[in-house]
Amino acid sequence: MVSSNLTDTQSHDRLSTTDRDRTGQTDFPIFTSHPELIYLDHAATSQKPKQVIDAMSRYLTESNGSPHRGAHKLSVEATRLYDIGRKKVAAFIGASRPEEVVFTKNATEALNLIAYTYGLSTVKAGDEIVVAITSHHSNIVPWQMVASRTGATLKFMYVSPEGDFLPGEWDKITDQTKLVAFPWVSNSLGVIHDISGLIAKAHAHGAVAVVDAAQAVGHLPVDVCALDADFLVFSGHKMYGPTGIGVLYGKHAHLEAMPPFLTGGDMIEYVEEQSTTFAAVPERFEAGTQHVEGVVGLMAAMDFIEHMGITRISEKEQRIARYAVKRLSELPFVRVYGPREGHDRGALVAFEVEGIHPHDLASILDDRGIAIRAGHHCTQPLMKSLGIMASCRASFSIYNHVGEVDALVEGLHHARRIFGYEHG
Ligand SMILES: Cc1ncc(COP(=O)(O)O)c(C=O)c1O
Structure with a gap:
């Protein structure tokens, strides 16, 4: 198992809500076709590098x-x-x-x-x-x-x-x-x-x-x-x-x-x-x-x-996933599933937003160019055993960056405004 070398404090220091580092995205023509795309659905299928x-x-x-x-x-x-x-x-x-x-x-x-x-x-x-x-x-x-x-x-x-x-x-x-x-x-x-x-x-x-x-x-x-x-x-x-x-x-x-x-x-x-x-x-x-x-x-x-290096890929994904768990866990209206904050996890985070069905949330985010997955993720027995109807899932890869997590969080506030839970 590869885990991030960065402690939470170190990684948080490096993060910025204005991080628009596109490292990794230049290899992927999909981001030229869709410059505003925030693709958080690698776990469903990855985008393809030009080399492929x-x-x-x-x-x-x-x-x-x-x-x-x-x-x-x-x-x-x-x-x-x-x-x-x-x-x-x-x-x-x-x-x-x-x-x-x-x-x-x-x-x-x-x-x-x-x-x-x-x-x-x-x-x-x-x-x-x-x-x-x-x-x-x-x-x-x-x-x-x-x-x-x-x-x-x-x-x-x-x-x-x-x-x-x-x-x-x-x-x-x-x-x-x-x-x-x-x-x-x-x-x-x-x-x-x-x-x-x-x-x-x-x-x-x-x-x-x-x-x-x-x-x-x-x-x-x-x-x-x-x-x-x-x-x-x-x-x-x-x-x-x-x-x-x-x-x-x-x-x-x-x-x-x-x-x-x-x-x-x-x-x-x-x-x-x-x-x-x-x-x-x-x-x-x-x-x-x-x-x-x-x-x-x-x-x-x-x-x-x-060429990218599996350790580098893994560390970057871990860093983004940890940041996503941290940001989402700070929101009182969000429930995060999976390993607790600070624990190793794969390159994804599943969550639920109180009062908004995952499919509605996914559609609202899609209007802002943010692609996530919503539903049972082909794991119905798991969901049933945990009493979860459906969840949202953001998944990460080498072409993602922490600024996209910030955009996701902002998207959640936007969805809550649409549903009347937040104003202004
Ligand atoms: C853990 C896991 N196993 C199996 C599959 C099935 O993959 P495929 O549809 O490419 O056969 C998926 C797809 O989401 C998956 O996430």
Whole structure:
């Protein structure tokens, strides 16, 4: 876990309500198209740096071909780039070999792949699947499917409004548990879970650990070997890359033992009229024509992150998130969810404004050029367990700055004036 080196006092000293430092935004053409845009919705999807847009455009302009299928130069080049992409992802997340990286459409597809293959082939009636309540629907619904098809029991580990697991919740992981699934960073509360501890606890009971790193990759350093994660998933579009490309990391031994997910072209070894032998991993899990421009964009996104430096990105995001929590907590009409002030959190803050529905607030802020997310954030079981109908969420990235938090706070006062709670 990376935390800010700045103490609260130091960071507060550096902050200014007139801070219009646009550091980081010059790389992002969206801010040229929309100079007044305050984009606080990175957690939903990130804006794309010019480097990513250019790399994809260059590939489509100069090198487009169908990988793995042709003998001509364009096909060979597409194959080369696709294979380099796999190696680059493996190095980026600390996988021990490129074959442990499977390209998917997104984190959701990666989780479904695990559920339909590993889940359905290993989980049996009477087994238990334990899921953190902080999980996104993408990391809940597939396990509901596995439980209902196999007769296994699905259990949840509950948290406080600050995102801490309630006492005894980890004890739900027992020798009956076959699989434990959880997010690294909650997209709703911003809490950073102790995933090393959860993985160790799962392994102590012979269960596999599935880490949803959709809100962690691009924000925190990732080393799947050091974590000893069995599976880890993420989406390219939340880490400055394009939509349509995601990653499933799986330990080689697990992937080797798993049956295919989707079937068809390019995932086969040999096809007879009535039967098929399948390709080795990872191709076994990548049926159909591959999303090469997506991989090219993802490579450029990883280059961008490496160029910026993950520590620098993380420190900047932490600084903005801490400042946001501080400013919002000072407002008596705002309730902030997630880790308390001064505690580590992911690059987001969820909050509620008394008397104003989150959707109304999001629309009013949008009129001022401020983009936030409002709703249940695809975490309905979490919201229900905490008694929250909906919340607003501001999320941050390298292209944000503290002045935008001040604009958000001013936007909240503006909304209260519209609703008649404040005057003047
Ligand atoms: C924690 C988490 N997991 C999974 C997802 C699903 O990502 P995708 O829609 O890219 O598959 C999201 C998206 O918001 C998320 O925040």
